[in-house]
Amino acid sequence: MDAQYEPVIGLEVHAQLLTRSKMFCRCGTTYAGAAANTHICSVCAGFPGVLPVINEHAVELAIRVGLALNCDIAETSRFDRKHYPYPDLPKGYQVSQYDLPLASRGYVTVGNGDDCQQIGIVRVHMEEDTGRLLHRTAADGTVYSLVDLNRSGVPLLEIVSEPEIHSAARAREYVMKLRQILRYIGASSGNMEEGALRCDANVSVRPVGEQTLGAKVEIKNLNSFRMIDRAIQHEIGRQSQALANGGRIEQETRGWDEAAGITLAQRTKEYASDYRYFPEPDLPPLTVSEDRRKAVLGRLAELPDARRARFISQYGVTADDASVLTTARETADYFEAVLTHLGERVPARLAASWVTGELFRLLNRDSLPITETRVTPELLAELVGMVHTGEVNRGSGRMVLEEFYETGGSPRAIATERGLMQISDTDTLTPVVRTVLDNHERAVAEFRGGKQQVIGFLLGQVMKQTRGTADSGTVRTLLLRELSEEPTKGPVPH
C-alpha cells in the first residue's frame, strides 16, 4: 500500500440468527443439505394473500446482539419493505428495517493494550434472508436457473459499522470479534462456510491528512476471513494506485474474484437500485419495553472480554491462556467445568495449561470441537488432580490423556493399568539408579570430574528405564546420593 493514502473501511455483516423457525413463518431453519424447496410454505414462498408473523425468538436474539454490541435498543422500531426484482426474492421485496432499526449507536472493542480500538456500530437491524438461485446448463447448452427457497425468510441481522477501520487486518479482526460475540450469546452459528455470516466491505482511500471521505466502493460477498483480508487489501492497493496515477475512483459495487485475486466491477451507478422503502403495512411497529430490554440484559451471557478479564483476576490464568480459553464460549464453559470438578486445592493455572496445551493439541490435530471430545471436564479434572498430587508426572499424564482421548475411560485406571503411576518410592528406584550408574561409567566419571550437567543425562536414563514414571525429584536426590557415596575409580578419560 502506498503510504500517502489512508484506507477507510466500513463493514456490513449479515448474520443468520440461530432460531429454530424462520422469521415470519414456522418453517424450520435446518435446511443445510436438504433437497431444494423442502423447507418452505405459502408464507416464505411469498404466495398471494399470506401475511408475516414475527418470530419472537428472533426478536429476543436481535435485542441480545444489540445489547452485546453496546447499542441503544429502540423502544419502537419498524419493518419496511425493500423492493427489487429477482427470482430469489419471492415477494419482490424483502422485509427489512430502514429508518427505525432495532438497535443503533454501539461499539465493539478489538485489539489489545495499546493497539486497542473501539469500532463504532451504526446500526443493527433485522431482515429476512432471500432464497437462492442455482444456475444450470442443459445438455443442449441452454443456460437456466432454478429457485431454491429453503433459505428464504431465515432471520438475518445486518450489523453496520462506522467507517472507522483503516486496514484489512483490522477489518478481519473486527469480523472475528463480531463472530465471537454472536456465538457467545447464542445469536448465530457464525459459520461463514455455510453462509450464516456474510460480509460486505465499503472501502475508500484518501490522502493522509485529508478529512473528507473518498468515493466508496462496495465489495460484496466476502465469505471467509481470507477473502476479507485479500479483497480489502487488493482494493486498497487498486484505489491508491489509481489515485497516485492521477485517476479517479468511481462509486460502484465490486465482487471478489478469488481465483484471480482481484476485485471486479459488478454494478455501475446507472443500475443502482431505488429500493422504494416504505413501512411494512402487514406488521405493527416492533416495541421493546424497558422491562423487556432489562430482562434480555439479565439473560445475556457473559461476553468474551469480560470473561477473559475475570479468568485473569479470579483464577490467575495467564493473559495468553485467558485469551485462548475465552475465544469460544464452549471452551470457556469447559474450562470452568474442569475447575468445578477440581476444587480449590489445585491451581487453575495448571488446569488452564492442560486445556490450552495438551487437550487443544489433540483437538486441533483432529479438528474436533471441544463439545465432542470424550475428554469430559470431569475426566480432565481427575487427570490434572493426579498431576498436581504427583501421582503421575506431566509426561505420563500426557500419555494417559492421549489414551482416554481415543478410548474414553478413567485416567486413574489407565495410569494404573499401563504402569504409568509415578514412582517416588526410593526402595523401588534405588536399584534402577544403581544399574544406570553401573552402565554409564564414563558419564559418572565426567560428573565426578566436575561436569555437573551430566546429571541430566543420567536422569534421562533413569526415566527411560522407568518409562517416564519415575518422579524426577526423587531420582535426582538418589543420583546425587549414589554419586557422592562411591569413590573415584580412575582418571577421567578425554
Added chain:
Amino acid sequence: MRHEIQAPEGATVGDMRQLLDARELSSVELTEAYLERITALDERVRSFVTVTRDIALEHAADADRRMASGETGPLLGVPMALKDLLSTAGIATTCGSRILQGYHPPYDATVYARLRDAGAVLLGKLNMDEFAMGSSTENSALAITANPWDLATVPGGSSGGSAAAVAAGEAAFTLGSDTGGSVRQPASLCGVVGLKPTYGRVSRFGLIAFASSLDQIGPLTRTVEDSALVLSVIAGQDPLDSTSATVEVPDYHALLGEDLRGLRVGVPAEYFVEGTEPGVEAAVREGIAQLERLGAELVDVSLPSTGYALSTYYIIAPAEVSSNLSRYDGVKYGYRSADGADLIETYLSTRDQGFGAEVKRRIMVGTYALSSGYYDAYYLKAQKVRTLIKAEFDAAFERCDVIASPTSPSVAFKIGSRTADPLAMYLSDVFTIPASMAGIPAISVPCGFSDGLPVGMQLIGRAFDEATILRAAHAYERSTEWHMRRPELVWSAGG
C-alpha cells in the same frame, strides 16, 4: 314455505336457519336450488367466475350430517360465495386477473376456514375488478358482471360479483373486500347490505392484497341481521394476521334493536355537496329523516378534510399496490409470458400481458410515489393527511355515535360509460374512502330508489363499534321496505 325453497333469493340467512333447523329442507336441497338458480341466471348476471358444484354438494352433505347429529349454528348448511381474491385451497383464485391464470392456492384464507368451521357451503367464487381496483367490475379480465336491477348497468365494484350474486339470489350471502368502498359501493348499487368492518376486525390472511393498510373483508347480505350473523363468524383476532385486533367480538346479532332513542346521528355537510345525483341525495335525506323518526337525534358535524381523502387515497393505495403486486413475475405461479428471451424480458412481458390497464396505471403511480426523492412529498404527506382525517372523525364522534351519508354519489351507471375516464370512476368512491382511510367501520343499507335503481345510505361508526352501526341500520331497515324489493328480471326468471 315450499315457494321459498324453490326461490331462495327470497330468503334471508335467518329464514334459512329456521327452514334447516325445522328439517323443512336439507342443506343439499337448498344448495341444489341455488346451483340451479346460478345455472338459470348467471349467463346474464355473470357474478360467478367459478361455480364449485361438487364441493358445494359435499359441503352441504357434510352440513346435513352435522345437523343430524344435533349441531346448529347461524351459518350451518347455508350456501354462500366468495369474492375471487379470497384464497381457497385447490380452488382457482384469480383475483379477476390474467396474471393468476391457473393459480390454485395451497391454503385457505382465515375467513373461509372460519366459514367452513361454521358449516357454510361454498357455491363458488365471484367476479371482481382486477386485484379489486375499480368501481364497476368492468376491470375484470374474466367477465363483465351485470347489475340484476338493470343488466345494462354495472353492479359497482370492486366486489361487483359479490353484490350482484346476493341481489340476484344466487347465494344467501357473500364476502367481498373493501379497500376504498369496494363492499359498500356495489352493495349500494345492487340494493343489498354491505359492511366494511373496522381495519383489524377481520383477518386478512388469505385475502390477496390490494392495499394492505386499507383492505378489509366484509359481508354482503340481504339484511342487516344477516350481516351481523356473518360478521360474528368471521370477526376476531387471528394469529396469522399481525394486524388483526385483539378487541373482543360481541354477539352482534344479540345487540340489534329497533329503538334508536338516544342515538346521535351526525350529518356531515361535506357529504352533501354538488356532484351527487339529486335522486340519491333525496333518498338519503329521507333515510336520515327516518332515523330521526325512530328516535335518533340529528347533529351537524364537520369533516373538513373529506375533500382530500380521495387524492390521498390515490397515493397510498397505489403505493401499496406497487409493492404488493411485485410478486407476480411469472416465476412461481400464474401466468408467464413465453415471449421473454431473458429474465428481465420475461418479467416485462409477463406483467405487460398479465395485468390490465387500471392495475398498470396504479402500479406506475405507486412506484412513482415511493421513488427516492418523491417519498416525502407524496407517501409521507399522504400519511399525514390520513392522520388528519382520522382525527376529524374522532372529533366528530365526540358529538355523535354514527355518521350518515350517501354511500355513492350515483346509482348504477351504464356499462362502458366511465371506462374511458378513470377520474370519473374514482369519484364513485368519494364518500366511502374517508372511512377506509380512518380504518373505521361503515355499512351501506338500501334506502330507496332513483330512476328505478337502488340507492344506499352509509352509516359510519367508531373503531370496533360495528354494533352501533348495525343496530342503527337494522332499526332503519325494519322500519322501511326497501330491502324487500327484488329486481324483477331475476325474480321472475328464477321463480
